Amino acid sequence: MTSWHIHIKGRVQGVGFRPFIYRIATENQLKGTVANTTDGVHIKLNSLNGEWKQFVKRIRREAPSLSIIENISIEKISNKKFPDFRIIHSSKDQPADLLITPDFAICKTCSAEIRSENDSRHRYAFNTCTYCGPRYSIIKALPYDRENTSMDDFKMCPNCETEYKNPVNRRFYSQTNSCPKCGIDLSLFVSGKKVEGTTQYDLINKTAQLIRTGGIVAVKGIGGYLLMADAYNQRAIDELRNRKKRPYKPFALMYPEKALLQKHVSAEVSDRDWYAPEAPIILYELNPIGKNTLAIESIAPGLDSIGVMPPYAPLFILLLDILQKPLVATSGNLTGSPIIYDDALAMEELSKISDAILLNDREIVLPQDDSVIRYSQKYHQKILLRRSRGLAPTIYKSPVPKNYRSNTVAFGASLKSAFAIWDGRHTYCSQFLGNTSHLLSQQNFEHTYNHLSALLSISPDKIGVDLHPDYFTTHFGEQIAERNGSQPVRIQHHKAHFAAVMAENDLLDQQDPVLGVVFDGTGYGDDGQIWGGEFFVYRDGEFERYWHLPYYSNLGSDRMAKINLLPALSLFHQFDNRGLLINELEALPKQIYQKQLIQPKIKTSSAGRLFDAVAYLADLNHENTFEGQAAMYLERAATKGQHANITRLKSQGPEEHYYQMLTHIWQMYKEKPTANQIALQFHYHLADLIYLLSEKTGIDKVAFSGGVFQNGLLVDLIKDRFSKKLNLYWHKELSPNDENIAYGQLAIISRNLNG
Known part of the structure; x- marks a missing residue:
């Protein structure tokens, strides 16, 4: 007999x-132990005739669908006699070396249980099992065991304890196991007063009635x-909208069932998307039935699409089963602030917005918005x-070289903030953390940083920050x-964008040059100007700013990103002989901006402001009340334009094309065709510009990053224009927006590149 250790x-x-390991070990009549530790799962077992080899093959072949195996190491150890096979208590002796598990949507089996009158968990609002439920949002320490989560506050009843210890039960070693007898309680407050209810379902039913009669309810998810x-x-x-002070930004919806959603949208709603364990919000175009049924002008003003998620928690299933209609389900926060997760703060702040609050007594340790x-x-x-619930914090493609071991933290950007950690073994990218200009x-x-760094027991050797000196991050x-006792590494914003998309696509350490197209709203440049329409070439470990959209005056500083007349004036005043734009300004600002046009203090190459300017000329949006508003309206209008009526410019290169593009858009503005046609023409011109620039470089690998490439129409037009002639690379696990900056900073620091 030989003893083996499998890590x-x-x-x-x-x-x-662990339950999976227990099952296949007992099926193979193996004796030993399995345990969680802070660096993964450890198995020790006895094997007489090499049975361990078949055992390991089964692990690789049959591992739970939600698991991801990075490595299996096997070593012979001193012989030890085991009486049977069992799960033993976890150890915390080693530093963290594992992929932290995200929260999972409720599984089909648990969904069926809460709907079955014959089940002991019928109508239980917090039903979970080994394969679903909260993970990352409730974890206080590693390894992932009940005593290290907020479920430690709930002692299992005898029935739950029996399930927990039963190897053939679906809840065998389920750390979130509970039931109506021993589980989580609901409380409903209306106008600050607690409502009495005989059962959980009674409170859920009262909540449904409040919503049915036009009420707004804050529900703890x-x-x-x-x-x-x-x-x-x-x-x-x-x-x-009035109470939240959110006049135009779209609200997300939660639908009770896939079939109802399919009646309202044009695209097929796949089982893969509807039943995904991540349960993100997914954008769908509405069909005529959806437009006529939903209050669409209030849900998503000026748009034809909706963001939809399934009822991913048992509480939501029970609530929507009663109502049998879609609900607005938007983050419970004040505009500009992060999602509220603390019960006391919810009672204080959300009572100003909602008519009632439905809370529960399970603590949320790490707050997260819904992924989109x-x-x-x-x-x-x-x-x-947006990368958040269901996806954060582990990222499976590491941006650092294999031999890099220095603990490194990167703090990203400001508006769509997220940080990234490399602990010498794994990469972790935090959930979306919002606009850090708010306290x-x-x-x-x-x-979030303090908690995650404590979980991982990390003290960073190197730290990356944005080049902008005034970001909170x-x-x-x-x-x-x-x-x-160290110095932070300061990294230019758009180079971090470019590095992020290259790292996701394994382009940083190969020999061929790569062209990077980075289009966004703003980023502090190496020359002190505001960059945002950038073309880089990466070759031999060096970033070259090959070309950029020509600079124009950044009128009004931060107002430039809100008042769309300002970028329109800055970009198109050269064609405006009659002063059509400047005359729309009041007298005093007019004098100030005229001076800034002649002698600009700060210049910008922002592609984001270019979208704002064209949206203004097309009379689609004059003021941005949320980031990306004008770009969203411009894309929506463009999808309604006539492709057959598009004009293709005969330009000799990107510089000439850019000037001709502005000239043509101005001509269209004066001739007053439909806004849809102006918008579509602009998208075509921009795709052509990118193609011309790539032709000029002769580089056949082109990578795209920046918030502008959240635009699905532009992505499709670029793919059309390149016609598979070149290799195009996009983000995979990350958003093209500023959430990827920290990941790119890790890539640059770990290679000591010229960021």
């Missing part, structure tokens, strides 16, 4: 891995509170718009560096 690394905790209202009730949604994705219409290119977002950023990184 499995990866996403192997919170996914039913997995990663924080959601504000919910009837998606058919325009008055209720308008009132929610979309697909381009023609090529079905997946575009991640509450700064506090949430700090809380820059200052925060500087403080951490000072505490550790």
Whole structure:
């Protein structure tokens, strides 16, 4: 007899891995132990005739669907006699070396249980099993065991304890196991007063009645509170907008079932998307039935698409089963602030917005918004718009070289903030943490970093920050560096974007040059100007700013990103002989801006402001009340334009094409065709510009990053224009927006590149 130690690394905790190991070990009549530790799963067993080889093959072949095996190491150890096979208590002796498991949507089996009158968990709002439920949002320490989560507050009843210890039960070693007898309690408050209910379901039913009669209810979910209202009730949604001070930004919806959603949208709703364990919000174009049924002008003003998620938690299933209609389900927060997850803060702040609050007594340790994705219409290119619940924090493609071991933290950008950690073994990218110009977002950023770095027991050797000197994230990184006695590495914003998309596609360490197209709203440049329409060439470990959209005056500083007349004036005043744009300004600002046009203090190459300017000329949007508003309206209008009526410019190169593009857009503005046609023409011109620039370089690998490439139509037109002649690279696990900056910073620091 020989004893063996098998060590499995990866996403192997919170996914039913130990029960799986127990099952196949007992089926193979093996004796030994399995345990979680902070560096994965450890198995020790006896093997007489090499049975361990078949055992390992079964592990690789039959591992739980939610698991990800990174590595299996096997070593012979001193002989030890085991009486049977059992799961033993976890150890915390080693530093963290595992993929942290995200939260998972409720599985089909648990969904069926809460709907079955014959089941002991019928109508239980917190039903989970080994294969579903909260993970990342409730974890306080590693390894992932009940005593290290907020479920430690709930002692299992005898029935749950029996399930937990039964190897053939679906809840064998399920750390979130509970039932109506021993589980999580609901409380409903209306106008600050607690409502009495005989059962959980009674409170859920009362909540449904409030929503049905036009009420707004704040409901505590997995990663924080959601504000919910009837998606058919325009008055209720308008009132929610008024209270939340959110006039135009679209609201997400939650649908009770796939079949109803399919009646309202044009594209097929696949089982893969509807039942995905991540359960993200997915954008769908509405069909005529959906437009006529939903209060669409209140849900998504000026748009024809909706963001939809399934009821991913048992509480949501029970609520929507009663109502049998879609609900607005938007983050419970004040506009500009992070999602609220603390019960006391919810009672204080959300009572100003909602008519009632439905809370529970399970603590949320790490708050998260819902993740958001979309697909381009023609090529079905997946575009991640927000990476959060269900996806964070582990990222499976590391941006650092294999031999890099220095603990490194990168703190990203400011508006769509997220940080990234390399602990010498794995990469972790935080969930979306919002706009850090707001105090509450700064506090949430700090809380999330402190918690995750403590989980991983990491003290960074190197720290990366954005080149912008005034970002909160820059200052925060500087403080951490000072505490550790080091200097932060300052990295230019758009180079980090480019590095991120290259790292995701294994382009940083290969020999061929890569052209990078980075289009976004703003980023501090090496020359002190505001960059945003950048073309880089990466060759032999060096970044070259090959070309950029020609500079224009950044009128009005931060107002430039809100008042769309300003970028329109800055870009098109050269064609405006009659002063059509300048005369729309009031007298005093007119004098100031005229001077700035002649003698600009700050210049910009922003592609984002170019979209704002064209949206203004097309009379689609004059003021941005949320980031990307004008670009969204411009894309929506462009999808309604006539492709047959497009003009293709005969340009000799990108410089000439850019000037001809502006000239043509100005001519269209004066001739007053439809806004749809102006918008579509602009998208074509921009795709042609990118193609001409790539032709000029002769480089056949082109990578795209920056918030502009959240635009599905532009992505499709670029793919059309290149016609598979070149290799095009897009983000995969990350959003093209600023959430990827920290990941790119890690890539640059770990290679000591000229960021």
